[in-house]
Amino acid sequence: MENYMEILGKRAKEAAREAARLGTEEKNRGLVTVAEELVAQTEWLLSENAKDLKEAEARGMKKSLIDRLCLTKERIEGMAEGLRQIAALEDPVGEVLRMWNRPNGLRIGQKRVPLGVVGIIYESRPNVTADAFGLCFKTGNAVILRGGSDAIHSNLAIVHVIKEGLRKERLSQDLILLVENTSRETVQQMMKLHGYIDVLIPRGGAGLIASVVENSTVPVIETGTGNCHIYVDESADLNMAVEIIENAKTQRMGVCNACESLVIHQRVASEVVPMVVQCLKQHQVEIRGDERACRITTEIAEASEEDWGTEYLDAVISMKIVDSLEEAIDHINRYNTGHSESIITKDYANALKFQDEIDAAAVYVNASTRFTDGFEFGFGAEIGISTQKLHARGPMGLTALTTTKYIIFGNGQVRP
Structure with a gap:
């Protein structure tokens, strides 16, 4: 007997065939109609979201x-x-992407095509529902979404609105399917839908991502956690450094591209550390530092080894004082999660060395890590931020949701 997820998988597989046949104009009309529907249904969406917020507050979920x-x-x-x-x-x-001719007369090309059915497992981010639909739909894919139970009212409402937009354009409403059963059993079933789901993308905490990577029989694109660093070089503009740190840490603390760790060159530490402390104190951010940082001011708590590798998603940040750029790079590469790292410097050679040697999906010079985002990169939205190195890396826009196939033209060739 088919289980719940197999039924959804079959529906999505059929919808993906329809999606692959859609022309660009049809897809664009569908996207614009869904956008209009989202705006038109704003009040209802807010009322449904309020149910999730009320339940989250009752459970004591942290503010970030x-x-x-x-x-x-x-x-x-x-x-x-x-x-x-x-x-x-x-x-x-x-x-x-390219075409070439072989000596035997065959003409071979490589062409972008949809992946098919994309599965996404995510937590606490109802905006992901719309972003995932838009990117998958534009690339001719169907999508199966499994959001967290804490956002179920919001996700149900958003999917309902998207389906209404698709209905108005006479498009299959199975192009987006939400797993309405939020039990752990359905997650396990979803991870085993090989043959129905072509790729699975987890978006959430380290535990969720590790579970999907370890247990899925479907190919996985890993969207990692964000232990993002900002390194203040000895040549940095210190006012710029403080402004960037404030933005990267406090604009939104519960997102993966927020800064969680500071690394500061010892030659500027005595001057910039008090500036950073004063700034972050206004946002009630706790700083946990190494021995040298603690000696500069008593307002820094002592860091543990665990702090260096922690993605807090909260009003906490770590601080490490280093003697050189090389030590900063070594520290960051040891503890980072391959997401986003930034250097604040006036030294062009140091900037290039940092970008060359830091192992991460996005490496910034004199800018906030908060820009690692599909919208900010000009992708319209993102399906996630990949921290792995195969298929896609960094914010995943449209091309990351396609694959390629070879197209070969002949005129009767047979292989001798």
Whole structure:
């Protein structure tokens, strides 16, 4: 007897065949109509989101995670704008990447095609529901979404609105399917849907990602956690450094591209550390530092070994004082998660060395790590931020949701 997830898998597989046949204009019209529907249904979406927020507060969820769960009029408009931007982007499906001729007369090409059915398991981020639909739909894929139980009312509402937009354009409503059963059993079933789901993308905490990577029989694109660092070099503009640190840490603390760790050159530490402490204190951020950082001010707590590798997603940040750029690079590469790292420096050679030697998906010079985002990169939205090295790395836009196939033209050739 088919289980719940197998039934969804079959429906998605059939919808993916329809999606692959859609032209660019049809997809763009669908995206714009869904965007309009999201805006039109803002009040209802907010009322459904309020149910999730009320339950989260009753369970004592920390404020930074409630912020990730929260929808506002501005965030719903941002979801709609993301869909409009995706509609405005060039359609990668059907692009012929290259063609070449063989001595035997065969003409061989490589062409972009949809992946098929994309499965996404994610936590506490209802905006992911709209972003994932938009990117998958534009690339001719169907999508199966399994959000967390803490966002179930929000996700059900968003999917309902998206389906209404698809209905208005006479498109299959199975192009987006939400796993409404939030039990752990359905997650296990989803991870075993080899043959129905072509790729599985987990978005969430380290535990979720590790579980999917270890247990899935479906190919996985790993979207890692974000222990993001900012290194203040000895030549840094210190006012710029403080401003960037404030933005990277405090603009939104519960997101994966927020700064969690500071590394500071000892030659500027005595001057910049008090500036950073004063700034972050205004945001009630606790700083946990090494012995040298603690000697500069008593307002820094002593860090443990665990702190260097922790993604806090909260009002906490670690601080390490180093003697050289090389030591900073070694420290960051040891403890980072391959997400986003930044150097604040006036030294061009140091900037290039940092970018060359740091092992991460995004490496910045004199800018906040908060820019590691599909919207900010001009992708319209993102399906996730991949920290692995195969298939995709960094913010995953449209091309990351395609694969390629070879197309071969002949005129009667047979292999001797």
